[in-house]
Amino acid sequence: MGLKVPYVTSYLSEHFADDEFGALQGYERRGGYQAAKKALREMTPEQVIELVKTSGLQGRGGAGFPTGMKWSFMPKDTPKPKYLVCNADESEPGSFKDRILLERGPHQLLEGILIGAWATGASRTFVYVRGEYAQPAAELQRAVDEAYAKGYLGRNVMRSGFQHDVLVVRGAGAYICGEETGLLESLEGKKGQPRKKPPFPAEYGAFGMPTTVNNVETFCHVPHIVSKGADWFRSFGTEKSPGSTIFGVSGHVVRPGLYELPLGTRLDEIVFEHAGGVPDGRKIKGVIPGGMSMPILPAGQLDVPMANEFLRERKTMLGTGGVMVMDETTCMVRVGCVIGWFFRDESCGQCTQCREGTGWIHKIMQRIERGAGTREDLDLLLDIASKMEGQTICAFADAAAWPVQGLLRHFREDFETHVRERKCPFPASFEL
Amino acid sequence: MVISAETRAKIETEIAKVPQKRGALLAALHLVQAELGHVSLETARELAELFELKPVDVQEVVTFYNMFYDRPQGRHHAYVCTNLPCSLRGARTLLKQLEAHLGVEAGETTADGRITLGHEECLGACAYAPMMRVDGVYHEDLDLAKAKQILDGLK
Ligand SMILES: Cc1cc2nc3c(=O)[nH]c(=O)nc-3n(C[C@H](O)[C@H](O)[C@H](O)COP(=O)(O)O)c2cc1C
Ligand code: SF4
Ligand code: FES
Numbered sequence: 001m002g003l004k005v006p007y008v009t010s011y012l013s014e015h016f017a018d019d020e021f022g023a024l025q026g027y028e029r030r031g032g033y034q035a036a037k038k039a040l041r042e043m044t045p046e047q048v049i050e051l052v053k054t055s056g057l058q059g060r061g062g063a064g065f066p067t068g069m070k071w072s073f074m075p076k077d078t079p080k081p082k083y084l085v086c087n088a089d090e091s092e093p094g095s096f097k098d099r100i101l102l103e104r105g106p107h108q109l110l111e112g113i114l115i116g117a118w119a120t121g122a123s124r125t126f127v128y129v130r131g132e133y134a135q136p137a138a139e140l141q142r143a144v145d146e147a148y149a150k151g152y153l154g155r156n157v158m159r160s161g162f163q164h165d166v167l168v169v170r171g172a173g174a175y176i177c178g179e180e181t182g183l184l185e186s187l188e189g190k191k192g193q194p195r196k197k198p199p200f201p202a203e204y205g206a207f208g209m210p211t212t213v214n215n216v217e218t219f220c221h222v223p224h225i226v227s228k229g230a231d232w233f234r235s236f237g238t239e240k241s242p243g244s245t246i247f248g249v250s251g252h253v254v255r256p257g258l259y260e261l262p263l264g265t266r267l268d269e270i271v272f273e274h275a276g277g278v279p280d281g282r283k284i285k286g287v288i289p290g291g292m293s294m295p296i297l298p299a300g301q302l303d304v305p306m307a308n309e310f311l312r313e314r315k316t317m318l319g320t321g322g323v324m325v326m327d328e329t330t331c332m333v334r335v336g337c338v339i340g341w342f343f344r345d346e347s348c349g350q351c352t353q354c355r356e357g358t359g360w361i362h363k364i365m366q367r368i369e370r371g372a373g374t375r376e377d378l379d380l381l382l383d384i385a386s387k388m389e390g391q392t393i394c395a396f397a398d399a400a401a402w403p404v405q406g407l408l409r410h411f412r413e414d415f416e417t418h419v420r421e422r423k424c425p426f427p428a429s430f431e432l
Numbered sequence: 433m434v435i436s437a438e439t440r441a442k443i444e445t446e447i448a449k450v451p452q453k454r455g456a457l458l459a460a461l462h463l464v465q466a467e468l469g470h471v472s473l474e475t476a477r478e479l480a481e482l483f484e485l486k487p488v489d490v491q492e493v494v495t496f497y498n499m500f501y502d503r504p505q506g507r508h509h510a511y512v513c514t515n516l517p518c519s520l521r522g523a524r525t526l527l528k529q530l531e532a533h534l535g536v537e538a539g540e541t542t543a544d545g546r547i548t549l550g551h552e553e554c555l556g557a558c559a560y561a562p563m564m565r566v567d568g569v570y571h572e573d574l575d576l577a578k579a580k581q582i583l584d585g586l587k
Contacts, residue, residue, distance in 0.1 A: 093515040093554035131499045173498030189457030191496040207451045250517035250558035257559045338516045431525045
């Protein structure tokens with residue numbers, strides 16, 4: 001049974017076991033909103049952007065883009081209103097960190113948003129919360145109401161003359177609305193079909209206005225950077241990937257749950273030391289390190305620091321830090337079936353390669369699992385995956401192709417046995 | 433008129449919050465469904481009028497999103513998450529057992545109209561698997577006995 005607050009904490013989740021932290025008073029008693037006051041009263045927007053650049057903070061929504069640089073793309077001299085969007089759509093299978101950040105630390109998020117708004121000159125933030133997160137959205141709304149009542153949002157934020165409004169918006173169940181331009185379409189009340197880029201959101205974003213999109217966790221780091229400095233932030237993590245992150249560990253482990261650890265913490269340390277390893281003395285077979293879109297690693301390759309510069313050498317990435325653990329009973333073709341299913345169902349259908357490719361992957365995975373696959377099917381899977389990469393309007397198609405390539409890179413043997421024996425050779429595997 | 437005056441007033445409040453009217457469409461659909469259970473053709477027409485859209489624009493949005501329904505549903509909704517972390521911990525086995533318990537297949541509604549049973553993609557509760565979402569509320573760390581008890585308690 002998983003614990004509902006992180007097992008290991010650092011600065012982001014330090015107070016999450018503490019019920020008062022979610023309320024404005026409790027948050028302020030623990031130093032909350034001091035960073036926003038400092039930014040608004042003592043720093044220029046340029047200084048905030050410079051600080052975030054120096055800190056090396058990278059986006060925690062999956063792509064790892066440098067946050068300070070993204071903020072600097074917002075146009076300075078424009079008559080148009082500028083917007084921020086906080087991406088709280090968290091739907092990447094295996095990810096559940098943003099949920100806890102919303103539920104247990106909504107003011108920490110709002111403070112990060114305020115500082116981001118000051119830095120980019122945004123007059124409004126839309127927080128797009130996935131529709132299923134009714135409870136986290138309610139917690140955030142309560143915090144927003146408190147912040148308005150206290151004068152921390154609205155016409156004259158903290159009596160600085162700066163104006164900022166926050167609107168909590170609910171999605172309605174579509175993975176693709178996590179992709180930032182799919183999200184923008186959804187905000188505008190449309191189908192969440194990603195936009196062709198350029199133009200990028202900084203130029204033409206929500207309702208056509210200059211917009212910056214950041215993940216929930218990304219914003220949550222910002223108050224800590226402003227109050228404690230870039231050097232302090234860089235004392236966590238690796239040189240190229242500074243700071244901590246909240247890893248979500250799920251699947252076949254003794255202690256599934258959340259763990260806030262420095263980037264660069266080794267994957268085997270997370271799985272075995274923190275999460276207690278695989279239960280009942282079974283052996284481990286593979287681990288998906290960063291949410292379903294990221295290629296799997298086999299048991300022999302878990303001695304890798306969880307930071308993109310190291311994960312890339314093993315042809316995978318940090319993604320959202322969703323660590324999914326599979327023990328020796330697991331059939332990797334069944335894993336492929338679950339992955340195939342998901343991406344087929346969630347493709348928005350605009351691009352032929354993605355719509356057709358995800359359909360075929362799904363069909364072929366099912367066929368192999370049933371024992372009706374052929375040797376050619378294995379190469380066909382790889383061929384389809386390679387044609388989906390880098391060809392489409394958004395990165396969803398890549399996200400659907402990578403895990404298939406990962407499974408065949410490390411577990412081809414599982415696929416071949418299915419074909420040879422004309423049945424699934426893993427009777428003890430999880431059921432489909 | 434199928435959408436009540438009360439819901440219409442709430443929709444107007446939502447519209448006032450966004451820079452362009454259409455930006456409140458998802459919020460309006462959530463409100464309408466809370467009142468009526470699904471978005472019928474008639475409802476879509478009324479919403480289209482409110483939002484100065486074509487009915488097909490509204491219907492397209494309804495069919496795009498998993499949480500909106502264009503046809504009547506059970507009085508209660510029970511969705512078992514069947515994505516990978518949950519499946520690794522027996523979610524698909526649980527879903528099959530619940531199908532047998534209720535005498536329906538996933539996606540169907542019990543004959544008495546009491547429960548629509550279904551599966552859903554990852555709900556952000558992977559460490560607390562298996563889990564299900566019942567009428568919007570998360571139930572986590574389930575086993576068959578607990579899940580049955582929750583469903584049997586629905587009127
Ligand atoms: C298919 C797809 C789904 C995505 N889902 C999410 C999501 O649920 N949450 C999120 O923050 N970013 C998601 N992203 C990444 C966003 O497009 C975007 O890069 C991110 O929100 C930017 O924030 P960051 O720079 O703070 O990471 C997704 C991207 C793709 C291609
Ligand atoms: S890649 Fe797939 S999800 Fe992305 S826009 Fe194209 S069809 Fe839609
Ligand atoms: S897989 Fe079920 S909640 Fe994530």
